[in-house]
Every structure is written in structure tokens, then in C-alpha cells.
Amino acid sequence: MPFKKTEGYIWSLCCLSHNAFLAGSRRNIKLTMAGKRALVILSKGAEEMETVIPVDIMRRAGIAVTVAGLTGKDPVKCSRNVVICPDASLEEASKQGPYDVVLLPGGMPGAQNLAESPAVKEVLQDQDGRKGLIAAICAGPTALLAHGIGYGSTVTTHPAMKEKMMAGDHYKYSEARVQKDGHYITSRGPGTSFEFALSIVEELMGAEVAAQVKAPLIMKD
Numbered sequence: 001m002p003f004k005k006t007e008g009y010i011w012s013l014c015c016l017s018h019n020a021f022l023a024g025s026r027r028n029i030k031l032t033m034a035g036k037r038a039l040v041i042l043s044k045g046a047e048e049m050e051t052v053i054p055v056d057i058m059r060r061a062g063i064a065v066t067v068a069g070l071t072g073k074d075p076v077k078c079s080r081n082v083v084i085c086p087d088a089s090l091e092e093a094s095k096q097g098p099y100d101v102v103l104l105p106g107g108m109p110g111a112q113n114l115a116e117s118p119a120v121k122e123v124l125q126d127q128d129g130r131k132g133l134i135a136a137i138c139a140g141p142t143a144l145l146a147h148g149i150g151y152g153s154t155v156t157t158h159p160a161m162k163e164k165m166m167a168g169d170h171y172k173y174s175e176a177r178v179q180k181d182g183h184y185i186t187s188r189g190p191g192t193s194f195e196f197a198l199s200i201v202e203e204l205m206g207a208e209v210a211a212q213v214k215a216p217l218i219m220k221d
Helices: 007-029 048-060 090-094 110-115 118-129 141-146 159-166 190-205 207-217
Strands: 037-042 064-069 101-104 133-137 178-181 184-187
Touching: 037 048, 037 090, 037 118, 048 064, 048 133, 048 190, 064 090, 090 118, 101 118, 101 141, 101 190, 110 141, 118 133, 118 141, 133 141, 133 190, 141 159, 178 190, 184 190, 190 207
Parallel strands: 037 064, 037 101, 101 133, 133 184
Antiparallel strands: 178 184
């Protein structure tokens, strides 16, 4: 008699496979040796993939990630109506620094909210002053522009944000999918989120760890 694979069965297999991959990764990466910390600033209207994918990838690498809600700890509705629950408010999380990386997702009006926030400016200025890693993707780099961060560096953005980013000639522009310049990493959009996240992992944890995290993701080389 043929075996009927129910939806629940398939879901269980997926979960088991995912857990097995994570268990293997944890053994190899030795999470207790990591000691790296990331702050992801989440605002209403943020792009979901540009938020969740970097959080997931960094956690797989053993980086302790705090998702901080710009306006508090209440659930945040993102640009495609996906709701994400922050770990803490930005006010709370900023008191627990310093962080090894501060990450700004894109999306609208999420990036605009980041650009208009004095609290985000304070966090970025502190991180920049220590030459701590600052990462921004899609429309996220426009918050760097608004807060005067990284002037003179080479950056990339979503193509729709290029004109805005280059107003005033504060930056050099790159069409690269991921652009690193000094302690700044920028990227282009949802489709580059994995590369963006793995670049952060490589910068903080090294190429070997980044390769270990990438292997079970089945990414196209």
C-alpha cells in the first residue's frame, strides 16, 4: 500500500532536516567561541527578507543578534505585511552596546523612518566613531546619507535609490551586489540578502565560518 505523505509529515521532515543542519553547523563553528554581537534596527515598513535573512544567517554563524524595534517592543508590520516581534526596543538595546555590527534593513517607509530618527543617528555615530561595522541594504544606506555617516566611501543601494544616494556627491557609487569599503558594507536589495549576510559573517567570523554557514543553504554559486 503506498505511503501517504501528509502535509504535517513533510513539515516534520523539513524541521528535522533544518535542525540536523543547524546541529552540524554548531558543532563545527563552536558557537561559544564566537562572542560577536549584532544589532538589527527594525522599523515599520522594513523589507522582510532584508531583515529576516541577515538575522537568520548571523545566528547560524553564532553571532548574538538583537532585533531592536525603533519605537518599542511592539510587533512591527513590515512592507509586505509580515509581522516581526522585536527582541527589545532600540532604547533598551542601545544601552547594551557596543555591538560588532549595526545593520539597517531597507524597505519603505522603513528606511525613511530610520533616516528621520535621532536615536538611529546616535547609534550610528557611536558605531562609526569606534569604526565598528555598519551594514545597510537596499534603501537602508539612505539613512547613512541622512545622518552623515560614511561620507567619501564607496556604496551601493537599490537602483531606485541611486539618485537620492548620490545627491550632494557624498559617496562613490558601485553597481556591485555587495560593496565593502572600510567598516561599511552595503548591498542592493532582497535578492542580495544572502550574499550581504554572508559578507557580514565573513567579516566578523572569518571565511571558514561563512563557508560552513553557506554550505547547507544550497545557494547557487
